[in-house]
Amino acid sequence: MAEFKQKAFGLAATDTSGVLSPFHFSRRDNGDDDVTIKILYCGVCHSDLHSVKNDWGLTQYPIVPGHEISGVVTKIGNNVEKFKVGDRVGVGVLVNSCRTCDVCQQDLESYCPKMIFTYNSTDKDGTMTYGGYSDTVVVDQHFVLRFPDNVPSDAGAPLLCAGITVYSPMKYYGMTEAGKHLGVAGLGGLGHVAVKLGKAFGLKVTVISTSPKKKEEALNKLGADAFVVSTDAADLQAAMGTMDFIIDTIAAVHSLSPLLSLLKMNGKLVTVGLPDKPLNLPIFPLVAGRKMIGGSDFGGIKETQEMLDFCGKHGIAADIELIRADEINAAMVRLAKSDVRYRFVIDIGNSISNL
Ligand code: NAP
Numbered sequence: 001m002a003e004f005k006q007k008a009f010g011l012a013a014t015d016t017s018g019v020l021s022p023f024h025f026s027r028r029d030n031g032d033d034d035v036t037i038k039i040l041y042c043g044v045c046h047s048d049l050h051s052v053k054n055d056w057g058l059t060q061y062p063i064v065p066g067h068e069i070s071g072v073v074t075k076i077g078n079n080v081e082k083f084k085v086g087d088r089v090g091v092g093v094l095v096n097s098c099r100t101c102d103v104c105q106q107d108l109e110s111y112c113p114k115m116i117f118t119y120n121s122t123d124k125d126g127t128m129t130y131g132g133y134s135d136t137v138v139v140d141q142h143f144v145l146r147f148p149d150n151v152p153s154d155a156g157a158p159l160l161c162a163g164i165t166v167y168s169p170m171k172y173y174g175m176t177e178a179g180k181h182l183g184v185a186g187l188g189g190l191g192h193v194a195v196k197l198g199k200a201f202g203l204k205v206t207v208i209s210t211s212p213k214k215k216e217e218a219l220n221k222l223g224a225d226a227f228v229v230s231t232d233a234a235d236l237q238a239a240m241g242t243m244d245f246i247i248d249t250i251a252a253v254h255s256l257s258p259l260l261s262l263l264k265m266n267g268k269l270v271t272v273g274l275p276d277k278p279l280n281l282p283i284f285p286l287v288a289g290r291k292m293i294g295g296s297d298f299g300g301i302k303e304t305q306e307m308l309d310f311c312g313k314h315g316i317a318a319d320i321e322l323i324r325a326d327e328i329n330a331a332m333v334r335l336a337k338s339d340v341r342y343r344f345v346i347d348i349g350n351s352i353s354n355l
């Protein structure tokens with residue numbers, strides 16, 4: 001492991017058990033274009049869980065997860081004009097890209113073939129990137145987001161991945177037309193933000209969930225208009241053919257048939273969840289209703305800033321369970337069981353040094 005001058009401390013998994021334990025490492029010196037951030041909060045995304053357990057076969061250990069980072073700027077490089085020391089900022093899923101290819105030129109860095117993820121990627125200097133379950137991070141200013149005044153640092157952190165991953169497809173696939181009917185499959189971190197964004201866009205929003213116990217909160221707290229239990233035949237029957245779009249945020253292998261049956265003719269099913277195995281594609285309901293299935297990832301930097309500003313304007317943040325760093329392994333066990341309301345956020349600033 002390369003040794004740099006900026007000492008860092010965090011939580012790493014060292015094997016497929018996924019258990020996170022204290023880990024000392026270092027960050028590169030703050031370069032001319034860099035911003036050093038003291039991390040205050042980091043959301044716990046299901047992708048972190050997939051990654052520490054090597055669900056996707058891509059993990060290089062040790063891995064320090066975390067790509068829903070919020071904090072304050074402590075250092076800036078000579079070329080940094082966008083930020084000053086003390087600014088409230090965030091970092092999401094990516095920390096670099098080639099900056100020159102077609103997609104980068106279109107502000108779609110998340111689709112750049114040379115994109116560098118916030119963790120578990122090889123950085124430009126050949127070292128591994130380590131994520132936000134740690135006390136500090138050094139990031140090129142282009143990939144740093146500004147927190148609007150009324151977006152809190154704790155409940156706002158999950159917007160950096162969960163928020164943009166549902167906002168970006170909503171914009172791209174035209175799910176922003178007031179009065180249209182959006183289904184949100186899976187009421188977890190991504191799903192609950194999708195409900196809030198859908199309501200802010202003026203949509204009718206129906207949650208499609210395996211967890212009947214989330215119904216009351218979905219309707220009364222998150223503002224959903226309806227709730228379909230995906231294992232309940234009567235619920236499915238009643239909602240059949242009523243939805244214009246569905247965002248599928250489900251983290252595990254599941255059947256697409258019930259979701260396709262909920263769509264109207266010409267309806268769109270957009271999958272953002274990343275189960276560890278392929279899903280079966282039911283062709284008949286797709287063809288019969290001239291329906292469409294699409295995918296989407298976590299968006300570019302410009303759109304991420306737009307999403308944060310939109311959330312600021314509409315008072316949108318995540319519903320979080322704030323945990324200490326030493327509670328992370330218990331939180332991961334609960335996340336695996338879809339038992340979180342609706343995002344764990346690690347109180348890095350107040351607890352990482354006590355590990
Ligand atoms: P999460 O908080 O765990 O939420 C996922 C929800 O899926 C659960 O709350 C549960 O909702 C539902 N679910 C889980 N297992 C299920 C099963 N076996 N069958 C049916 N439903 C099930 O996870 P998240 O952080 O929102 O992430 C969701 C997925 O998106 C993950 O796979 C993650 O890796 C992926 N992701 C993708 C991107 C991207 O760029 N496309 C970005 C971030 C995350 P109910 O209890 O309501 O059923």
Ligand code: ZN
Pocket residue numbers: 045046047048067093161162
């Ligand atoms: Zn994520």
